[in-house]
Amino acid sequence: MHASLRNLLVIPAASALATLASAQVIDLDDLNGSANQQFGSVGVGLYQLTSIHAHVVGNFTLPLAPVVQNGSAVYIAHEGGGVGKAITLARQDGSPFSLVALEAGELWLVGAPINATEVEIVGQFAGGGSLTAVVMLDGLADGAGGVEDFQNVHLTGFQDLLSVTIDGLRGGQRPYPIAFDDCALLSFPWKNRGFGLAGGRGIPALVGSGPTSASSQVLVELTNAAPNALGTLFVSDEGSAVPFFGGVLVPRLPIASIPFVTDARGEFQISGIPPIDVFPPGTQVVLQAAVRDPTAPEGVALSNAVELEMGPFQRQGGASFVTGPFVPGGSGTDPLGGLPSPKSPLGIH
Numbered sequence: 001m002h003a004s005l006r007n008l009l010v011i012p013a014a015s016a017l018a019t020l021a022s023a024q025v026i027d028l029d030d031l032n033g034s035a036n037q038q039f040g041s042v043g044v045g046l047y048q049l050t051s052i053h054a055h056v057v058g059n060f061t062l063p064l065a066p067v068v069q070n071g072s073a074v075y076i077a078h079e080g081g082g083v084g085k086a087i088t089l090a091r092q093d094g095s096p097f098s099l100v101a102l103e104a105g106e107l108w109l110v111g112a113p114i115n116a117t118e119v120e121i122v123g124q125f126a127g128g129g130s131l132t133a134v135v136m137l138d139g140l141a142d143g144a145g146g147v148e149d150f151q152n153v154h155l156t157g158f159q160d161l162l163s164v165t166i167d168g169l170r171g172g173q174r175p176y177p178i179a180f181d182d183c184a185l186l187s188f189p190w191k192n193r194g195f196g197l198a199g200g201r202g203i204p205a206l207v208g209s210g211p212t213s214a215s216s217q218v219l220v221e222l223t224n225a226a227p228n229a230l231g232t233l234f235v236s237d238e239g240s241a242v243p244f245f246g247g248v249l250v251p252r253l254p255i256a257s258i259p260f261v262t263d264a265r266g267e268f269q270i271s272g273i274p275p276i277d278v279f280p281p282g283t284q285v286v287l288q289a290a291v292r293d294p295t296a297p298e299g300v301a302l303s304n305a306v307e308l309e310m311g312p313f314q315r316q317g318g319a320s321f322v323t324g325p326f327v328p329g330g331s332g333t334d335p336l337g338g339l340p341s342p343k344s345p346l347g348i349h
Contacts (some may be wrong), residue, residue, distance in 0.1 A: 033057050117171070
């Protein structure tokens with residue numbers, strides 16, 4: 001499937017605001033942009049930004065080509081022309097995510113004719129196909145002496161994505177200079193790890209739902225288990241494959257064992273899991289249920305294991321930086337500073 005949204009509205013509806021409130025914002029401020037470093041790949045928390053040639057911009061006052069400001073210490077940009085290239089965002093573990101919003105603006109404080117007039121955002125769906133949004137920029141000279149007005153772009157439909165690619169357009173042509181910051185993202189934190197062991201009703205099914213910023217928002221449900229049976233929900237921050245009552249227990253060295261009793265339908269649910277509160281953002285938490293069942297090989301049936309990723313759903317600090325190779329083919333000098341380059345107008349090759 002391919003779809004396109006042009007001139008996307010940048011004022012969110014109430015439902016979009018609610019989604020944005022629970023999103024994790026990658027603000028980039030922990031990156032070192034003092035020399036406007038060029039990168040091929042840069043890690044920010046659980047996400048990765050890649051480009052053939054782009055920059056971490058934090059020096060806004062170079063006399064040769066001053067750049068925009070947006071009130072934060074650092075943002076991401078590429079200079080267009082024959083050098084700067086589109087920038088792709090994806091999770092480091094390759095799992096799906098949603099892009100809820102971002103801030104975007106022109107790059108150059110002067111020389112406005114070479115700035116992009118539009119931002120193109122292309123999301124690649126995990127199940128195949130893509131969605132494209134093209135957003136008009138306001139054309140203001142942002143930054144010192146102008147207005148710090150990166151535009152807040154709120155998106156709909158950019159869900160279950162493997163990657164998002166951002167580029168600058170002018171008159172439908174690419175690439176033109178573009179800058180962006182503060183990507184608001186939602187991850188899909190729950191994963192089915194398998195390893196269930198069948199009882200009289202087959203393999204008990206364990207599922208989880210809800211964001212993982214607070215245990216009170218987490219709901220874990222068990223179905224297809226023996227009715228009115230004793231069980232235990234195991235919780236751990238480590239996963240393995242340990243033999244257990246003829247099956248496999250995935251939570252390694254559980255830090256919590258929560259007893260429960262299934263109802264007459266063989267179901268159980270719990271809202272809020274206190275041990276989850278102690279895990280820092282980014283922790284992989286594994287849960288699995290064991291239920292007494294006389295029809296199981298050794299009297300105990302095991303659910304599938306589920307893994308969830310703890311997320312702050314707020315501004316996330318911590319970053320790593322990797323410099324990528326310079327790809328020849330452009331022209332001009334690099335006025336954004338750093339190491340001199342005969343090709344890039346942003347300063348680092």
